[in-house]
Amino acid sequence: MNFSQKTVDIVNKTQEKLAKQFAETEEISTFNQLKVLNAFQQNSVGLRHLSQTNGYGYDDIGRDTLCKIFADVFKCESAIVSPLIVSGTHALTLALYGVLRPGDEMLAITGSPYDTLKEVITGEGNGSLKDFKVSYRQLDLKNGKIDLEKIKEYIKDNTKLIFIGRSRGYEWRDALSVEEIAQAVKEIRAVKSDVCIMVDNCYGEFMDYSEPTEVGVDIMAGSLIKNPGGGLAPSGGYVLGKKKYIDLVAGRLTSPSIGMEVGSYAYGYKDFYQGLFIAPHVVANAVKGSMLLGQVFSDLGFETMPLPGQKCRDIIRSIKFDTKEQLIDFCRAIQQASPIDSNVVPFPWDMPGYEDQVIMAAGTFVAGASIELSADAPIREPYIAYMQGGLTYEHVKIACMYCVEKLILSKN
Numbered sequence: 001m002n003f004s005q006k007t008v009d010i011v012n013k014t015q016e017k018l019a020k021q022f023a024e025t026e027e028i029s030t031f032n033q034l035k036v037l038n039a040f041q042q043n044s045v046g047l048r049h050l051s052q053t054n055g056y057g058y059d060d061i062g063r064d065t066l067c068k069i070f071a072d073v074f075k076c077e078s079a080i081v082s083p084l085i086v087s088g089t090h091a092l093t094l095a096l097y098g099v100l101r102p103g104d105e106m107l108a109i110t111g112s113p114y115d116t117l118k119e120v121i122t123g124e125g126n127g128s129l130k131d132f133k134v135s136y137r138q139l140d141l142k143n144g145k146i147d148l149e150k151i152k153e154y155i156k157d158n159t160k161l162i163f164i165g166r167s168r169g170y171e172w173r174d175a176l177s178v179e180e181i182a183q184a185v186k187e188i189r190a191v192k193s194d195v196c197i198m199v200d201n202c203y204g205e206f207m208d209y210s211e212p213t214e215v216g217v218d219i220m221a222g223s224l225i226k227n228p229g230g231g232l233a234p235s236g237g238y239v240l241g242k243k244k245y246i247d248l249v250a251g252r253l254t255s256p257s258i259g260m261e262v263g264s265y266a267y268g269y270k271d272f273y274q275g276l277f278i279a280p281h282v283v284a285n286a287v288k289g290s291m292l293l294g295q296v297f298s299d300l301g302f303e304t305m306p307l308p309g310q311k312c313r314d315i316i317r318s319i320k321f322d323t324k325e326q327l328i329d330f331c332r333a334i335q336q337a338s339p340i341d342s343n344v345v346p347f348p349w350d351m352p353g354y355e356d357q358v359i360m361a362a363g364t365f366v367a368g369a370s371i372e373l374s375a376d377a378p379i380r381e382p383y384i385a386y387m388q389g390g391l392t393y394e395h396v397k398i399a400c401m402y403c404v405e406k407l408i409l410s411k412n
């Protein structure tokens with residue numbers, strides 16, 4: 001690919017404008033790098049922790065120590081981190097089934113949970129929470145924010161778990177800041193101090209100086225092929241928080257009689273440790289890439305979220321397109337700019353767990369990993385693409401040039 005001088009100039013000029021925002025991002029990643037380094041040192045990580053294990057995995061120190069490090073980094077009592085958790089959806093599902101019991105109510109206070117959780121919560125006859133007599137209520141966001149005043153109306157005697165989606169999912173809204181989550185926690189505790197507050201933390205790790213578990217959230221869950229895997233973890237998820245809840249979740253992951261006493265991994269834990277170690281830096285690369293692409297597209301006349309100049313609270317950049325064709329072109333440009341499968345042309349398809357057709361560009365080393373450069377979109381109006389990830393800032397910058405050429409210059 002040879003870029004026109006015009007494209008190179010647009011992208012380089014935009015980059016110059018962002019120097020201050022980049023510096024702030026690097027300050028956060030340095031802070032988080034130190035947090036992770038401290039956790040490694042406090043747990044005396046040695047080469048033996050990275051080794052492979054097999055069979056039952058009793059006394060698997062690689063597994064146990066990885067869990068302890070996550071608990072330290074996220075400043076909570078207990079953590080489950082496992083390659084055996086197949087995805088973020090699985091981690092979130094484990095957390096919900098671990099805590100909720102028949103007769104309990106789950107209350108979501110950030111509108112609809114992520115698309116793949118809908119069937120988990122309110123599906124019919126598929127083993128959903130509803131099938132197990134767990135009821136569900138939802139408080140929608142008000143102008144993109146948690147409706148703090150209404151929370152108390154929605155909390156009932158049997159409200160057992162309150163669900164907060166930190167990231168935007170497939171909605172035209174910004175992610176929540178940790179301060180906003182802290183405010184909601186305060187409101188909730190004033191009404192019901194013992195309710196379990198859960199955060200879907202996908203895409204939120206290492207975005208700020210603190211994490212939701214530091215402001216009173218009880219449990220949170222996420223995916224290792226997003227932020228905290230640093231692009232190296234080949235699979236997995238985590239659930240962490242208060243020990244009394246995490247013990248229940250461990251009973252769901254394996255069995256109530258064995259919890260986290262078992263579980264081996266025959267390929268070794270090195271990529272999970274190293275991935276977590278580099279995660280703050282990788283997240284910062286992705287954030288800088290998101291800022292660049294957001295500013296470039298905004299300057300070209302497209303609406304983006306967050307607004308240019310606004311602090312990023314997750315790694316996603318939403319871009320609103322006028323037509324379905326532009327949306328598809330954008331995702332194809334991202335695929336073309338990828339190191340893997342650059343010759344593959346993505347099409348919208350009926351992806352399991354999603355209501356609308358979805359188009360996904362992910363030319364990634366770890367299949368579908370969205371901490372690597374990727375873009376996806378449900379095919380519905382308004383036509384919004386969600387771009388995220390990038391193992392290196394330089395790669396996102398180059399991908400940005402692909403997008404400018406494909407969407408703008410080739411049409412003029």
Ligand SMILES: *Cc1c(COP(=O)(O)O)cnc(C)c1O
Pocket residue numbers: 087088089090114116165167168169200202203223
């Ligand atoms: C990605 C994501 C999930 C689900 O994770 P998968 O790994 O795709 O199953 C849930 N919630 C949010 C906000 C996400 O971004």
